Amino acid sequence: MTTSDDTRPGVNAFGLLKRFGPLLFLAVLMVIFTIMNPNFLNPINLFNVLRQISITGLIALGMTFVILTAGIDLSVGSLLALCGMIAAVVAKGGTANTLALESAAGAGYGWFAALLAAIATGCLAGLIQGLTITRLKVPPFVVTLGGLTIFRGLTLTISNGGPISGFTADMRWWGTGLVGPVPVPVIIFLGAALLCHLVLRYTRYGRSVYAVGGNAEAARLSGLRVDRILVSVYVIVGFFCGLAAFVLAARLNSAEAVAGMGYELTVISAVVIGGTSLFGGVGSVGGTVVGAALIGVLVNGLVLNNVSSYTQQIVIGLILILAVAFDRWLKTRTRG
16 A cells, blocks of 8 residues: 555656646746747737747647557648649649739639648548558558658649749638737637547547557457548548648748648657657647647747757757657656
């Protein structure tokens, strides 16, 4: 009895650290950057941070489902570029006059068709990758690494290597509009985060995702359609790539073949830093939102303090490694 009572507080302490560590680190980081530069807490700057993280944050929501099943998707940056280019082609009605800064009224098929095209492209790509992983038994790392180059090549082929610019005002509103003081992309991101949280926490499907990530064989023996669940999570991340691509194109008033380069690192970092284990079965949408915010705050703070973009990449990479190491250490301590 004495041993049990002695170990219980320690386990609780490590559990609390694992659960609230990213949020605590985010708060500390904000205090540090505020001391270094008081402009950090300017409402304009904070809304700018939220607007910046909304794109990678949307993809990170989808990546949370994938990593919860112990999978990985390295193709999200290239898929974002492909979906954005497809959306631009639909919005413009073709690839002619690609560099016009304004789209003529009545030209193209409208923002809603562009949105549907982007999401359909993302879902189809996710479906193909998911089926390749489950039917051909190719590891997710290999499949999505191949997807990274394939999707980028398709984007370059469609656009001939150049951007497609100039959309209608109603399409641009989805990337630059405001609802009160809040940017539209932020509302989309937070709304999507709430929906994903409800799905993972309160639905049978969400529990199945956790079960597959925790022990796929046990989940299969309990009657779950493991392959269908694995395919579905890649469709989900493809859906969010399409949605993020549409919002990004609307915000920039342009779709570019080089869009999304390096997003893989940022998205995976946000999910892992937020407490989702790369080994599956553990994590939450709330943690992913905190992780995305942490990276956004970190990058913004470094920019405000004139730290070069090269150094920013080094810092994010180091934080990703430390987050995974910390996750492994906590697992060892809690099991002990």
